[in-house]
Amino acid sequence: MALIVQKFGGTSVGDPERMRAVADHVARTVRRGNQVVVVISAMGKETDDLLRMATEVARVRPGREMDMLITAGERKATALLGMALHDRSVPAASFTGSQAGFITDTTHTNAKIVEVRPTRLRQALEAGQVPVVGGAQGVSTDGDVTFLGRGGSDTTAVAIAHALEADICELYTDVTGVFTTDPRVVADARRIDRISFDELLEMTANGCPKPAMRSVEYARTHGVDLHVRSAFTWEQGTLVTKEDSDMEQAIISAVTHDTEEAKITITGVEDRPGVAGKLFRALAEQQVNVDVIVQNTSAAGHTDISFTVPKEDAVRAGEVTSGLTDEMGASGAVVDDGIARVSVIGAGMKTHPGVAATVFETLAANEINIEMISTSAIRISCVVREAQIEHAVQCLHAAFRLDEGPAYVD
């Protein structure tokens, strides 16, 4: 008998018919002799509907009230799935995040988990019930309802799997797994059978939308095995585990892209210690989330610093940067929101420097100019013109023959 956490996203439970299909699947899993804990998101576009309603009612929308509002969506979904399970003679009980023991900090709309005390979930399992837990929610140390933020249901599921020492955490979604690249961009994108936490983390940090990056971080830290799979076809999806010997050779796993960032360049900065520190401290104080940072080679005592930020932060970041040009002895600041980033990700890359060369050569051969480069042990990212991003993804996916299987490099 295995203990399985099954998480279902909003589209997976988008209407009563989908809710019944999910209940059927949970019931099948129980009848095969497993213990199951379900984590569920709000149905379909409900969270969007609630947010829209809030804008219709108030211009000032305190986080505490937003959290009370939004978590109502998951509450409904848990109750409905609980009933649907009873209807299939599977004993079940719904739990809010608070009842499930999710204690969070007091950062409303984006709370962090402080502790998980799954006493009631354990009791329910011992009583032979399937606990159905509202995703992305908890109760703060002040006793208020909190929301873990968009995509927080994945994190809830992983945290429960960790707290209950579950055998596997299954994340059911509207795609059949993790792909070598975006199937909308590359027709022969291939579903990956197995991937390491590190690689998936790099992928989600570089444009792969699911599962939520935060949940992958949590799973990686605590070693919770994931299974990313479809709630529509129910076929086997992608297993996410620690690197094993099998993986070591699979040097390139995926190509991701991200079009949600803008590039800011501050030119002619005096090349002296403390300058960059001043800039990024000022940005941090304005809550601007800086991603890639590149400082170009210094020439004649001056340098250019470029960095990327989410597009919604670009105006604010541009203002902060412009306000510092004098102090930094810089000649100017430029905001460019016509960029995009392509990333090649693979666990074995660190020992194979030839990969970087292949990336740069492939882009050059396709007349795609590289504006910034950043790398990690398992990733190479290039900032290119946004207009060329799909072409960049396609030619890199083809260069590493990812449609045929994981790319091995000598």
Add this chain to the structure above:
Amino acid sequence: MALIVQKFGGTSVGDPERMRAVADHVARTVRRGNQVVVVISAMGKETDDLLRMATEVARVRPGREMDMLITAGERKATALLGMALHDRSVPAASFTGSQAGFITDTTHTNAKIVEVRPTRLRQALEAGQVPVVGGAQGVSTDGDVTFLGRGGSDTTAVAIAHALEADICELYTDVTGVFTTDPRVVADARRIDRISFDELLEMTANGCPKPAMRSVEYARTHGVDLHVRSAFTWEQGTLVTKEDSDMEQAIISAVTHDTEEAKITITGVEDRPGVAGKLFRALAEQQVNVDVIVQNTSAAGHTDISFTVPKEDAVRAGEVTSGLTDEMGASGAVVDDGIARVSVIGAGMKTHPGVAATVFETLAANEINIEMISTSAIRISCVVREAQIEHAVQCLHAAFRLDEGPAYVD
């Protein structure tokens, strides 16, 4: 400075525009120097929508899950009104029934309040905030979410007013107050300025739909003054208080009617001790809610027993009764769902026997046959044919000249 509890029903907050209008009213009340606690129902038809969705998802619908589902509606409404108040620079904080301190028994879908511990509401008031509380909900002694049943928001409001020793509990609704009779039946029905708990309790027990009877009972027991008024016109409505010297003369206050019951008659029962007890014990065991009971005068050792039950219980009650006819030595049982009940209600009635005579004479003069009679100290009810009920209401309302003001009798 007064402490005022303001309760708003579903139609009062049916859409974002209504929600803003309610926020404006609460803000005005605060700016006049009052402390306010708001109790709010789910928006518009949301509770109906949730119930419908449950039937689409499951045939078996456990009460625990239904309560989790339904209370999501009030949760949304509290958060939205909380935001709308912030938007008007009125500090506010939303609270679930559990956070507001409503401890209930474990009877799901119709829980009873065990205790109210309004610690967090007191703290919010002391901090200068308007607490916005989800109506009709609490947490059971087992730690599960509970629903107090339809109309439970009125009870929540009265219970909070009692626990916080509020000066008044204002129940805002879609009518302008309590009327001498149903304005849809009698065009010149008049709004009552002031009425006693006892009278309003008899009215709600005899067909007057608002406020919920249970909340009137609670208010009567604990002496919580009510003000039933409109959330659309905001005009002064009906004050509900203890009887005072003013009221003693206002002998007839209202005429109500109820078409939701059926009459069951068991004929030719042996007139010996214990027979009626056996019947009504059997009905109670089947959860049949018996209302008026009349046993006709015994003739030759046999008697007829008639009683009314809610129409939805009529079939079950008929079966129970038929099953007992042999044992009771009865000749048969008849279910009649073509009846209705008209009631004349007035606090001073007990000392004025002429009122009953006027009721019977008026109905006779209008050729309306009386099938059953039941009375209390402040009420006379007559069961008549359902087809004649509106005519009965109209002629009694006219007979006591309720359109002109409270009827005084010599």
